[in-house]
Amino acid sequence: MTTAPRDASPSHARRNPDAPSDALRWSPQLWGALIVLCAALFLDALDVSMVGVALPSIGSDLKLSTSALQWVVSGYVLGYGGLLLLGGRAADLLGRRRVFLIALAVFAAASLLGGVVDDGGLLIGARFLKGASAAFTAPAALSIITTTFPEGPARNKALSIFTTCGASGYSLGLVLSGLLTSVGWRWTFLMPVPVALIALVFAVKLLPRHSHEQQGGGYDVAGAITGTASLLLLVYTVTEAQGAGWASLRTLGSLLVVLVLGAAFLLIEQRTAHPLVRLGIFRNGSVARANLAAFTLMGSYAGFQFIVALYLQRVLHWSALEMGFALLPAGALVALSATRMGAIVDRYGTGKLLPLGSLAMVIGYALFLRLGTHSTFLALVLPSMVLLGLGFALFYPSANIAATNGVADEEQGLASGLVNTAMQIGNALVLAVTTAVLTAGSHGGTSATAQLDGYRPGLALVTGVALVALVVTVTGALLDRRRAGAALTVPDYDYGRLGAEAALEEKV
Structure with a gap:
């Protein structure tokens, strides 16, 4: 079992390295540090989806086309996904606390800039800067957690809370966007500013000053x-x-x-x-599968969000506020699961939860293919939102745990950067292809029928991409279960336990 070094946690939470992981004392200061890190990830994830409902208003106000509106979303995802590997490595080499604090301050400044600009190009630039700062806060925060909490129940609990907050940000982004856009679209950019500043103040006071970082490494x-x-x-x-x-x-x-x-x-x-990415890390089957599944499933969700935002407002003519409340069930399910996911992961293992989460999302997308010009909330939207909320709650924390378990402390920043990179690049690529499908399918028409001709192929694409994630997770579970049964050493399949053994075998 990998254990965090003695200086990886605050003085109030220090422990005997040989003590069982569940012996860690969850003091108020340790909880406070975890909450600060969760707040940063919540904001990072929130910004990926929060502009969704605001897109029609932004396009109308700033005179932006559909393809230009995609860049308001993609600008953030591009900075986020493109720089995550560098952000994870910087956290390992420069110090996780230092990188986290600087990046969070930049995030707050970029949020303020995005809320006051009146030019589409400047808005996209501000979104890119926010994404770039998130590329440093996310892996730094995740690696602080994984080097503070020892692998096992304590880390699973902390990671489940942390990643569920991220999933809540993704799923609640459209809901909050609907509420804020009803007042004015600029508030979707300004709202994160005070939250980020408050988190920054508490981070300075609560985050451990001597979190483990790699010594003697190069650039x-x-x-x-x-x-x-x-x-x-x-x-x-x-x-x-x-x-x-x-x-x-x-x-x-x-x-x-x-x-x-x-x-x-x-x-x-x-x-x-001193490589930016030690390629041998992918010999760990848990890491490789978790990254591939995260790439496809998170990408499918980004494409789905884009379609839903346009469909509900342009075809069904729902207001931003109505759309926000319509999407609330998915976000509520994810948020309510935060305190229970650690126990669920401990009991069932990520190998079972990843396929279940993927399956729920595939079915949710498929059900939305029934969309029409007179669809209703109860018949169309609610069933998909419930399934997507359930799928997200099961998949997102499990993917992050599977992608970091069995990885040495000095590479936790790398592992967390990889899985977050997979998610964000998946977001950007699948969204880009989805937008192309929408444009080609509608043939430039603006009528409800023409738009539906683009939305249906787009939803079919999204569903197909999610099916890839389902195949990856199910295949991985079956292969590793067979291997575990043959070895007679692992009674119940779990990515984390098998990942720890694989890491020992392939360590370079």
């Missing part, structure tokens, strides 16, 4: 440049391909550059003494 500058550039260019290329044409010289040339940069990154990581 993989070449890997950081090629890796980040390849991710940024990939998302940009896919996003712009619908306008330039998928077979255009510009699109094909950009994809070729992406391949060259990606190949250079892999070559650098294999040869450098």
Whole structure:
């Protein structure tokens, strides 16, 4: 079992490294530190989805087209996903507390900027800056937790609370956006400012000053440049391909550059003494599967949110407030599950919860394919929202636990950065493809029928992407259960326990 170093937690929570993980004393200060970290992740996740309901109002006020509106969402996701690996590595090398505090301050400033600008380009720029700051707060916060709480029940409990707060941010973003947009769309950008500042003040007081960080490590500058550039260019290329044409010289040339940069990154990581991403980490089957599942399922959710926001307001003509309340069941289910997910993970294992969560979301998307020009809340929206809330509550914490269990303390920032990168790049890529499908399906028409012709193929795409996550999680569970049964060492399949054994075998 991996245990956190003695200086990884505040003095009030220090423990004997050989003590069982459930012996950790959950003092008020330790709870306070966890709440601060949860607040930051909640804001990070909230910003991915909170502009959803506000998009029509933003487009009308700033005269932005549908493709330009996508960039209001993608600008944040691009900065978030493109820089997460660098953010995770920076947390390991520069100190998690220091990186977290600086990035949270930048997040608050960028939120304020986004709420006062009157130009679409500046708004997208502010969103990118917010995403970039979140790329540093998220892995720093997650690695503070995983190096403070020892692997086992204590860490599962902390991670379940932490990641469920993130899932609540994703799912409640549209709800809060509806409430705030009814007052004015700018409030969707301004609301995070005071919350971030309050969290920053308490973070200075509560976060441990001596959280574990890697000593003697170097900086993989070449890997950081090629890796980040390849991710940024990939998302940009896919996003712009619908306008330039998928077979255009510009699109094909950009994809070729992406391949060259990606190949250079892999070559650098294999040869450098201090890689940004130690590629051997993917030999841990738990880490590899969790990242692939997170990429596909979170991407499908981003595409679904975009479709729902446009459909409910443009076809059914619901107000922003009505839409917010309609989506409340999903967010409420995720939020209410926060205190119970740790016990559920301990009892059933992430290997069972990941497929169940994926299945619930696939069914939720499929049910929404029944959308029409006169659909009702009870018949169409409510069943999908309940299933999506249940699926998110089961999947999101389990994916984060599976992606970090069995990973050494000095690589927790890397592991957390990887899974968050998978989620955000999935968000950006699937959203870009979904938008292209919507535009092609509607043929530029603005009538309700024309828009539905675009929404249905888009929903079919979203459902298909989620099916990939279901196949990945079910296949992984079956393979590892068979392996565990053959070894007669693990009575019940669990990604974390198997991941710890795999990490010992593949450690370089």
